[in-house]
Amino acid sequence: MLLDVIEHGPKDGTNTLPPVVFLHGLFGRARNFGFFQRRLAANRRILALDLRNHGSSPHGPMDYPAMAADVRETLAAHDALPATVIGHSMGGKVAMMLALQSPACVHALLVADIAPAQGGHAHSGAIASGLAGLHFPPTLTLSEADAWLAPVIAEKPVRDMMKQNIVLGANPHWQIGLGQIVAGMAQVVGWPTLPPGMQYDGPVLFVAGGASPYVKPRDYPLMRQLFPHYRLVRLKGAGHWLHAEQPWEFLRVVEEFLRVTG
Structure with a gap:
């Protein structure tokens, strides 16, 4: 499945640095990363993708192998492989799956506030079910939409x-x-059983919110098994939406990761 892409940066082929790809979380979309794309686009291609069932991308059944395949197919179509892949929450799980299934496609991996484990989206699952029970009025403005959503969110x-x-x-x-999102919530919340020995040997940085419970010490053994060279940093005071809560600090971490990994 080819996904919708927003791209910033040079396209003339003179830049030799690996492209950077942003993958959003559940209910997000590519344009949520506009700040980071503009800040990073001076000397390399920066792509942000709408994952399936999100933004302007096509719809279909949701599971991480299929979503990772979407990303691989889309980046190949844009001649953007291998890439440094940065994923938040659900997008982080997609990024991890891409690195594990197609390691040659991933130059480096940054995972924002999610672990390769069950959990991390329980609240969003309740929201998804609540939204499915809402009925649209005949017309709806932006201000009216806020009140319409308030009983669920x-x-x-x-x-x-x-x-x-x-x-x-x-x-x-x-x-x-x-x-499709509601039907796939068990897969979104979960993490699939992987074949023995599957791992990604490239550079991996997990960036967790200091006030977020989504990356726990109990997750560290599997993180090490799948990503033997991973590092973990925590942004003090940040919650799950760390890139929105602390955009400048998250940008600093991303820039340093790109400097180290090339």
Whole structure:
């Protein structure tokens, strides 16, 4: 499945650095990484992808092997392999799966606030089920959408993100594949059983929010088994949405990772 792509940076072929690819989390979209794309695009290609059932990409059944295959196919079509892949939350799991299934496609890997483990999206699963029970009115404006979503989503920042996924106006509807997301939540929350010996030997950085519970000490053994050269840093005071809560600090970490890995 070819995914929708937003690209910044030089396209004339003179740049020899590996492209950088951003993968968003559940209910996110490529344009959420616009700040980072603009800041990093001076000397290399920076691509952000809408994962399946998100943004402007096609819809289909959700599991991590299929989503990783989407990313590989899309980057190949854009002549953007191998790439440094940066994924947040669900996008981090997609990035990890891509590195494990197709290590030659991944120059380096940065995973933001998620582990290769069960969990990490339980709250989002409840939101998905609640959203599926909502019925659109005949028309819907941006301000009306906030009140329409409030019974299901208490946090305004999450409502603001979710409003990006609605086609407003007359006959409003979801742009995202909400039905497929709800049907695939067990796969999104989970982590598949992998063949023995599967691992990615390249450079890996896990960046966890200091106030987030999503990367736990119990996850470290599997992280080491799958990614023997991984490092872990925590952003003090940041929660799960660390790149939105502390964009400059997250940018600093990304820039340093790119400097070290090339």
